[in-house]
Amino acid sequence: MDTAPLLLCALLLDAALGEPKWLWARLPHPAVLMGRAVSALDQRLNTGSNRKGRGIVAVAVLVLGGGAIGTGLSLFGPVIVTIAAAVLLAQRSLVQHVGAVADGLRMSLQQGRRNVAMIVSRDTRDMDTSATARAAIESAAENLSDGVIAPAFWFLIGGLPGLVIYKAVNTADSMIGYRTDKYLHFGWAAARLDDVLNWIPARLTALMIAALSGGLHQWQAITADARRHRSPNAGWPEAAMARALNIALAGPRSYDGTIQPLAWVNAGGRVPLTAADIDAACAILWKTWGVFLGLAVLLSLF
Template sequence: MDTPLLLILALLLDAALGEPKWLWVRLPHPAVLMGRAVGALDARLNTGPHRKWRGVAAVAVLVLGGGAVGAVLNLFGPVIVTIAAATLLAQRSLVQHVSAVADGLRMSQEQGRRNVAMIVSRDTRDMDTSATARAAIESAAENLSDGVIAPAFWFLIGGLPGLVIYKAVNTADSMIGYRTEKYRAFGWAAARLDDVLNWIPARLTALLIAALSGGLHQWSAITADARRHRSPNAGWPEAAMARALNIALAGPRSYDGAIQPLAWVNAGGRVPLKPADIDAACAILWKTWGAFLGLTALVFLL
């Protein structure tokens, strides 16, 4: 069965079912298993001299292991491949988590903070409504690329092995790809490879958002904002989302009790935000998902 058709089925299955709790309370989610593998490599290799090369070795193990797992699952046929791919996509769960922040804010500011703390790593204790909504929308834009478009893209390119490799590297980056004393050397390879694997998907995500919101004429501004972002990839979907909603994203925020003076994305956009802005972002998530589904169908037909 053609890879594009399998991806269409996986995208639809993920959109319909998301991550059923009844299953993942009984079995470890593949992302959890990947996290355990990264944790084991961290504990085993992130010590002593030559940590940068040990980090390279850890990433090599993840890439080879991920490719092998994907290849073995391929042997079980298209049904298993479709289910496995759907499990590693995150459209429905992303929308649910982001929407929960809007729902929480409509209940109370404190509930909104609690809900957004589940999807961002910044300090949330002192966030007002605008900061909470901004964090949710930024997470929505970035994870649309990382959790939906990128894994789908690599499934199209490399089948299930390509998808599993991407998710393993992305998981490693989220765990060890930090510029801290502990991970600056060991996590270097994971962070750089994740940057490479997300280069095309991040820009494709931004292009889809801009096209669907009538913002292609602002592409030069989106590009300029994206290049000011601290991440070489996350800034692209964030910049496109900011222009689509005519809001300002990013800007200063607190990590571990210290304010980071980050640049604004679409600095001229509206700063006060409300739950309805999160709802609008979620609508864009679904529109972008639908557009990518349509592109995949076109690839299949051609």
């Protein structure tokens, strides 16, 4: 099955409809089902000794299960494949959630904090306007890569099975891929495989953002900032977004009441941020989506 024209249709369908509330109020979203699967494996396997081995088994189950589900759905033909792919892409919903933070900040700082708390895991209670905007923009950059470009990339490479496998692994990483006492060993396989699957998409996302903003001449600086980031992949789209907007991202922030002294991305960029900077980031999200859509068109033709 030729995946490029199906991806083109899926990208357009997702952009047009996003995640209809009327549908997902009645049915569990596939991401929710994946989360339940990860939670069940966590409860079942994350006990006793050899937790790293048990974590590898959990990831193997997710990969095999995701591949089987994707293959099974593919048997129903291109229409079902296109709809399923559109459901697992997140462009429109990403822009809506990030844009809601800007809308909230225009109402009040408290509303901005409430809205950003829906998309980030850091402490938001004491954020000022700049910190709130910064968190939203960082989430926009990172999720553009792992919520849009990466799943689209793996759909092109492996069809619907590749896309479902990627989303299952990415969901597992978001739930158990932490360096805590509970997940340091059990979540190791999920975190490492997610790193591998996002390696190319993260850099591709950064390249597209830089090209759109005329920042390719800053690629060395983007690379240097990305390599200072705590994540081997998230730093790439964040560094490109920071240069595109000429702002400073990342830096110290609070998790569970403890300040983490994280390095700044584009440390020489502007630090005071407003809702307008979030709007500018959302515009870049759509422009990058448009470039990838164009690539899908070219692949469909040739």
